[in-house]
Amino acid sequence: MKKYLLKFLFLMSALLFILPILSTIGMSFWQEKLSLQPWIDLLLDTPVFYKMFWNSMFYASVITILELCVATPCAFGLVTSKIRGKKIIFMIYLILMMMPLQVTLLPNYIGLREMGLLNTRAGIIFPMIFSAFGIVVLHQYMLNLDEAQIEAARLETDSVIKILMYVVAPQMKACIIATSVFLFAECFNMLEQPMLFLKEERLQNLTVFMMNASGYEGNVLFPASVIFLIPVSILYLYFNDALEKGIKL
Amino acid sequence: MNKKRKKIRLSWNKKCCICMFPAIIGTLVFSLIPFIRVVYYSGIKNQFDTSFALFSNYERVWKNEYFRIAFKNSVQLILICVPILVVIAILISLILVFGKMQKRRIQIAFILPMVIPTAGIAVIWRQFFSEIDNIIPVYLLFIWKNVGICIILLTAAFASIQKDVYEAAYLEGANSVRRHIYMTLPISAPTIFFTTLLSIVNSFRIFKESYLYYGTNYPPDYGYTLQYYMNNHFLKLNYQNLSASAVFSTLFAGIVIAAGMSFIRRFQN
Structure with a gap:
């Protein structure tokens, strides 16, 4: 009896965790009574929403792909090269990863201002590509890389790029997927950078739209939230296996 | 033969070093070199009078009433919220790993909030x-969102414990609660400490949750954290105050991180 009670309580707490998501979906079909009005308001009468949704998708995908292209070789170099000071480089990245965003924003802002990249898409993308998260997570996973395979591959080819693509990447599959999902979710969720680095509405992303959504016609907040949740939820549900195995810190 | 081999190894090593260049150059250009500027700004009087004022900017920031409220709230968040979060995560992970039930599906429910964009859930x-006017909703949002990563790390650590460790305890008739308190938790202590440190670090980042929840630059006093202080000065582009508080926050975060890391290191040895 006690066992069943515990089991029931545990299931209820799991349900409690997804309750906010379920109720967001429920509320999007509600306007005094069951209705599609919020969805019509959003999809037909708020064209700016589409623009911002695609901006969000664009930023998140571009940043994720480019960061992987930059961070994987760097993590590989940090693990395999034999130079003095690589531990210090890794420590710097570890500390950078743990720094609050508000601290890194000001240096980013100053760097972007010098280069005239404020209020451009590149200004959002560049600082995020070089964020430390990807390097740290990939590095920790690469510590368990099968070195014999790399040695064997080096007899065949002299190109680091080929070895990275055909020997390292397959071994790292779970980690690369997990890192990508996290990066995508992180960029999809970004608020401070577009808010502070961008002035024009046409460049803003969905998070900023949600901030200002009370200013638009009708009851668009809930359906917008639902659409906001869809891309990351799909990614997570599809890749949840890799997500749990690919993170070693 | 020997000579040739050495030559190849050297060039391979160089190639590995070159691999790191793009990321390191990017980090230097967008973060580290500008950070030196931030330190410089925090020491000068203002943009037009660049004579050094040493600590007067810091003093002004430290004496500011709002900065103090913000600092107090940030510390309070670490002291109250992080322990609760870690305890909840440990309990859930224990049940997930050692309980006898369909756990895959249930685990998904706990981890999903981690990737959910905050803006989609703030509404x-x-x-x-809507009726509550204290800090608890923000705390709950923080716990809801951060339990996932803790569970991923903790379940991995718990699942990797060898089963025969428990056999002696079984024979002595220790019940499951005692078994976990005296065996599971001490064995996975390094992971638990790391999870705690990670949660503290994540508590520095609570601004987004709080900002989207309150929907304003000026939340009630109990919700005002260091990040609000910096954000508001950012909008005013008050470089001197901003730089001083950025350096101050960097030091604060740096000390907490370094202390946590060295504690874990020492514990592992």
């Missing part, structure tokens, strides 16, 4: 807690 949160 329903405001609806749920």
